Amino acid sequence: MQNIHQRACRKIGKYLKIYSDIFNSRLLRETTVQRRKFTSSSPKMAPRNSPRNLRVLLDMDGVLADFEGQFLKNFREKYPQDPFVPLEDRSGFYVTKQYYALGQDIGTKAFGIYEEKGFFLSLQPIEGAIEAAREMADMEGVDVYICTSPIKKYTHCVVEKYQWLDKHLGKEWMERMILTRDKTVINGDLLIDDKPNITGGMSPPQWQHVLFTSWHNRDVTLQGGQVRLDGWLPHSGWRDILERKRQEINK
Numbered sequence: 001m002q003n004i005h006q007r008a009c010r011k012i013g014k015y016l017k018i019y020s021d022i023f024n025s026r027l028l029r030e031t032t033v034q035r036r037k038f039t040s041s042s043p044k045m046a047p048r049n050s051p052r053n054l055r056v057l058l059d060m061d062g063v064l065a066d067f068e069g070q071f072l073k074n075f076r077e078k079y080p081q082d083p084f085v086p087l088e089d090r091s092g093f094y095v096t097k098q099y100y101a102l103g104q105d106i107g108t109k110a111f112g113i114y115e116e117k118g119f120f121l122s123l124q125p126i127e128g129a130i131e132a133a134r135e136m137a138d139m140e141g142v143d144v145y146i147c148t149s150p151i152k153k154y155t156h157c158v159v160e161k162y163q164w165l166d167k168h169l170g171k172e173w174m175e176r177m178i179l180t181r182d183k184t185v186i187n188g189d190l191l192i193d194d195k196p197n198i199t200g201g202m203s204p205p206q207w208q209h210v211l212f213t214s215w216h217n218r219d220v221t222l223q224g225g226q227v228r229l230d231g232w233l234p235h236s237g238w239r240d241i242l243e244r245k246r247q248e249i250n251k
């Protein structure tokens with residue numbers, strides 16, 4: 001009786017061992033396959049370090065839309081007898097600061113020009129800007145966003161910035177719109193902007209600043225990692241700036 005019992009136990013043990021061997025070898029095989037799946041050398045997998053898209057943030061006023069030109073035109077039409085600052089004499093980012101230097105009342109009038117209903121919608125596109133923005137958005141491996149700040153008196157400015165984008169680039173560009181008073185907290189690789197000194201909550205910001213040449217910043221010395229872009233015409237080299245950055249982020 002004891003013999004039968006011992007033999008039965010031995011048989012069960014043998015089957016258990018066979019089962020555990022099969023189980024372990026399957027487990028080993030599966031783990032190996034799984035591990036192989038996550039290595040970049042696997043022929044079935046896309047390369048682990050496939051290039052990521054370049055994120056370009058495009059400023060509006062002074063980069064796509066001619067704030068300075070429209071401001072001067074409107075000021076001169078409304079106040080033909082008052083002193084003004086010709087575009088060649090512009091310096092400093094804020095136009096109002098230079099007008100205040102001509103007199104308190106002139107500064108107040110200057111403020112009124114861009115706070116007026118219709119000002120932001122009426123801005124003319126900067127030469128070549130619309131074509132460049134469209135081409136950029138169509139580029140393989142490039143994501144384009146509009147990154148613009150509304151003025152503090154936002155009533156007309158905010159809605160008109162959307163209307164401007166719709167008018168000149170089309171409805172689908174609404175998806176690209178980022179309105180913020182602090183551009184430093186926005187995630188991007190390049191910010192193309194005419195303001196020389198962009199500060200905010202994030203220091204340093206994630207993006208590299210491409211200083212877009214405008215009347216007010218022609219003589220500004222580049223700082224930090226800034227590079228300069230002189231307009232949107234073909235020779236300006238905007239495509240090279242993007243390509244260089246795309247290679248840099250995918251090194």
Ligand code: T3P
Pocket residue numbers: 059060061062067093094095096147148149150151152
């Ligand atoms: P943007 O971020 O699109 O460049 O300051 C609010 C917006 O108005 C901002 O738009 C810059 C623009 N602006 C000028 O370009 N020059 C000025 O002098 C002032 C007051 C505003």
Ligand code: MG
Pocket residue numbers: 059060061062063193194195
């Ligand atoms: Mg600007």
